[in-house]
Amino acid sequence: MPWWSRAILAAAITWQAAALRAGNDLDLRSVEPQAGAGAPRLTLQRLVNPASRIEVHGRPLRFALHGLVRFDTLNELFAYIDAEAGRWTFNTPAARAAFADGLMRRGVESRIVSMDSELPLEVLLTHTRGELERTVSAVSTESGSVFSGRNWQLTNDAYRDALLRVRDRWKNNLNCWSASSSIPGRVLSNWHIIDEGIELYGVRYDSTEHFWQAVKYHPDLTTADLRSLLAGVAAIDWRPWLESLRANQEFYLANAYAVEFLTANLARERLTWFDAELARVTSPAERVRTAQQRIDRAPGAPPRFSSMDEKVLWGDLADVLHLIVAFHGVAASSRTPAIGAVRDALIALHFDAVHLAGYSRGRVGFISPEFQALMLEIWKVKFLALPRFTEVIRSTRGVRLDHFLNDGDSPDIPIPVYVGYLNQIREMALEGAR
Helix, strand or coil, X not given: CCHHHHHHHHXXXXXXXXXXXXXXXXXXXXXXXXXXXXXXXXXXXXHHCCCCCCEECCEECCEEECCCEEECCHHHHXXXXXXXXXXXXXXXXXXXXXXXXXXXXXXXXXXXCCCCCCHHHHHHHCCCHHHHHHHHHCCCCCXXXXXXXXXXXXXXXXXXXXXXXXXXXXXXXXXXXXCCCCHHHHHCCCCCCCCCCEEECCEEECCHHHHHHHCCCCCCCEHHHHHHHHHHHHCCCCHHHHHHHHHCHHHHHHCHHHHHHHHHHCCHHHHHHHHHHHHHHCCCCCEHHXXXXXXXXXXXXXXXXXXXXHXXXXXXXXXXXXXXXXXXXXXXXXXXXXXXXXXHHHXXXXXXXXXCCCCCCCEECCCCHHHXXXXXXXXXXXXXXXXXXXXXXXXXXXXXXXXXXXXXXXXXXXXXXXXXXXXXXXXXXXXXXX
16 A cells, blocks of 8 residues: 555544544634744745655644645655656646646645644745745756656746745635634634524524535434444445546546545544444434534533534535445446445435435435535525624625635535635625625
8 A cells, every 4th residue: 555545544533633623613823833842943945845844833734635645745745746647647748747737736735724833824925926936946956856756847937836826825815714813714614603503494503514514414314324324334345446436537536535535434443433423422313414403502502513523523424425325336347236235225315315305306416516506505594694794704805715625625515616605605795785
């Protein structure tokens, strides 16, 4: 198994495990921008040096491609990209180089726009364009390139442009995630807990994240049903099936995050964790969707499940089960009767679609524009019907709203679609103020 596959499995507890802690949200403000004891201060020179390993509070500041393939240094990233460039077939050398350069730009952005610390971005944004260009010019090898591999070479110009691209983007864009250093950034996140709750399709939830993950389960599904399905999934060796998905170039390149996500979450230790958590937090007869809905509680008491619980337990598990059904037909050569039986069981318990009375026809595909458009519908309630959130989103006038999570994506709503809806709902809120 290659080192990067081992790294994926090591990260299997959750694609955000290194960045997220229990509670309402990760508080990025508690992560001070300083290196650990004995670690050198992060300078622009160290930031752009491909060999440098950044530490904050004594921990390596790791970054990723596809949210799950993790690295400590840019040199590790470049070696991975070189291997990927050699792995696939391209019509021309220029196409191969363009593919590799695209991965490089994403990896460089992940190194700088960290989920653990804003220090790398702070260093980049507090230097001039000229200072950055001069610093990058000093990192070339004797061959004049920043990296020279068997299948790909990274030129100084391409590396400089990747860094400038990150600098230009994040000078003006607001990263709307749960640990943003900006108040609007945190509030605009789906993870933001709404004290009074939010009513969506006749039921009250603690956040839009709670609704988004709960709706992936059919209303009649119980914990006992879910654990029975999970036992069937855990009894299968998924490695041949996953490898066949990886071997399909067209499919993998179009669905890389989802395949890496499945690789991490179909690992035996991850499936064991899912089952143990279900046993710990629910009773067998409890309906799964109902468990995630708002319950009566004393003022100030925390929600039953945090937003992180919603993402890494309920959301990740639902995504795995839906993706097994959605991707079943891709790898015909690796399908077995056992996998077919699991697929049939999943379909019988409605993991072939998302079921929501009152939306569309009451049933939409998991990977479908209709399901993705549901995000805009629930944001119409949060940002247009609840005045305090309308005021927050209007306060971001003139700023591009964005979302970046360690180059991670989402199998249910791709980040570009999510960002498009986020800016669209802001425009709707601003139009209402005119």
